[in-house]
Amino acid sequence: MDSYDGKADTGLGAGVLCGIGALSLPYRIVAAVMLAAIGILACAHLAMVFLHVAPSNTLSKRHAKAVNAWVYPEFEQNWKLFAPNPLQQNIAVQARAEIRTPAGDRSTTGWIDLTALDIEKIRGNPLPSHTTQNELRRAWDFYVNSHTEDNRPNGERGELSEQYIRRIVMLRLGSQHDGGTVERIQVRSVTRSVAAPAWSGEKTDTRPYYRVLPWWTVTAADLSDADRAARDDRTEASR
Structure with missing residues (x-):
């Protein structure tokens, strides 16, 4: 056993x-x-x-x-935990530029819908980039939340948000546009409320409302490294 x-x-x-x-x-x-x-x-x-x-x-x-x-900036949250607020408006960010031609003439472009250009890149793309989806939208939210209605900074981050918007616009337009040099830019938003469904019986004001920012003179800080180098080369060549 x-x-x-x-x-x-x-x-x-x-x-x-x-x-x-x-x-x-x-x-x-x-x-x-x-x-x-x-x-x-x-x-x-x-x-x-x-x-x-x-x-x-x-x-x-x-x-x-x-x-x-x-x-900020690594853990930024852009939604409210206790009161999620679904978007009920379409907001488009547009820009225009004042151009100086090599002959010294000046002209102003029409409004360029930067948001529409991003949407074109997203539509039909199964894997759109994070930049295309969010960069411009978040930059505009950043600007609006750090400025008063008359476009005055309401805190320490106001100047940073303005620099961010300017840099993004210049990255989209480039320092050379329509055969001339971009010397000034202006930005605006176009806000339209989303129309209520036909069956709801609600009436929604879908007219566009504009928020127009002042003209900004383009500086070297607004340009990409490539555009800054190209502008310096043109300046040296013209002397």
Whole structure:
């Protein structure tokens, strides 16, 4: 008869431990400290994002500077956690340019619908780029949210949002356009409410509403590296 010593056969050798338990005491302490630090960092991150997306309250107002410093730009959120607000308007961003020809004549282009150009690239494309889908739209939201109705900056990020819009427009237009040099640009938005479905019986004002920004003189900071180098070359050649 086989003897039975009362010990269950676990399939593991005697004294074999797994995970942190297999480490020596100093290493277990280090691992525990690291896990605790990661847990604290994760909780802090969730708290910051929560305060950022939550409705305005005493705590979020008191620590707004710290929250914004943590969230922007890597963890920016553009939706509200407790009150998602579906879009009910179509907003198109358009630009026009003042051109100086080699002969010294000046002319102004018509309005160029930059949003429509992006939509053309998206329609029928199963994998449109993130830039085409979001760059212009998010840049315009950034500008509107950091400026008053009369286009005055309402915070520290106002100047940055203006520089961002100018750079995007110049990337789309290029420093050379219609056979001349772009010297000034102007941007506007065209907002139209989405019409209510016919069966709803609601009446919606679908007339376009415009927000026109002032003319901006193009500077070297608004140009891409390639356009800046090309402009410098033309300047040297004209001397």
